[in-house]
Amino acid sequence: METMMAKPNALRAKPAETNTPTWRDELGMIAPSARLCAAVLGAAVLLVGAATWYGTRQAAALAQAAQVRGAAAGRFQNVESEKQDIAIYQPRFMELQAGGLIGDENRLAWIEAVKSIQGTRKLVSASYDIDAQQPLAFSVPMALGDYQLRGSRMRVELGLVHELDLFHFIDDLRGAGRFTVQDCKVKRTDAPAEALGVARLTANCTLVWLTLGSAPRPDMAALAKGLP
Template sequence: MIVFREFSLLRNAVLVFLATLAVSLALVSASSWHLRRAHFEEAAAVLERDGARLRLAHAETEKEEIRQYQPQFVELRRRGLVGPERRLDWVEAIRQIQEQRRLLPLTYEIEVQQPYRLETTLPTGDYALLGSRMALHMDLLHELDLLNFLSDLRLTGTFAVQDCVIRRAAGASPATGVLAPTLNADCTLNWLTLTPATTPGKPLRGPL
């Protein structure tokens, strides 16, 4: 009987101990879970803060670049490099130069606009560099006719001279008082434009 009473007391103590141990383990587990969650939330907050800082820094950089390059961008757009190609402006400029310089007749052909590749990489951002090739033939009294023509033409737009060949003109002696070419020039120019649109222009020919 005494043994049974002692066992009952011991069993109660064991049960209390087990219950206390279970509660303790539950509390430790809950504390560990809350600690991990707190660490996770802290890491997420740090990532969000760093992301916000990066976005702010990027926005400030873009703002500074816009402030720095906007005048150049406006100037390039004014000169016709940025935006849609200005074929009609080129044609009108050729006609006016020919009249003002009193040049001999010339002919040209402007091909369809195509992507233009440079020898070196040029960062153009969201814009594509396009080129419209123009084959130009000029009858010249002297070399300055060609040089003056190209110099005046650069005021209308941006182009790169791909090649230019000048030859002596062959033909019969001109009549008295009639101007005759002493040279012929055949040049290939590439009119350049930077534009987000890639709609090509149509081939254009014109004798003047």
């Protein structure tokens, strides 16, 4: 009977062994989530960078477009302003051109005008001489653009019956072009008062015929020679 009985300690079952997870085991568990989070963050950074680059590029393109539009608007305003100036000043320009101020001088017209006035006004005599044309300088600077003011001095000697003949001569001569009277001297002659067909007065006048011609172009070759 003694051999058939088991010991009390031998009859107890051994408890199951349990393993406590370590930090390495936990790290392995969260590794997939960490990699996913890192991938998402990387993608987000790339998207933010791409959005920033695209936004900067679009802002630069918008600024350039605004600059081009502003330049086009400025040119349009200039064109409109020039059109208005042409509409305002072209008739006056054409009038001055037809009157002989703008363009080349026309000495033949001046000479023919003197001869025609002498016959029309029945002047006793009319003689003249014209100097070479010269550029005129202004005491106050004037903006003439591509034009240059020039003058041709004409000296006229007239034999007159009375003083009004001189004023009539000057008024009639204005139809041949634009001029200014520089000086005019009138003196009596020794002709008797009862004499007919003789000059009782002589007038010596200096006129300056005015023209606006194209300003001479600078000699580029001469300018190049003067450069160091």
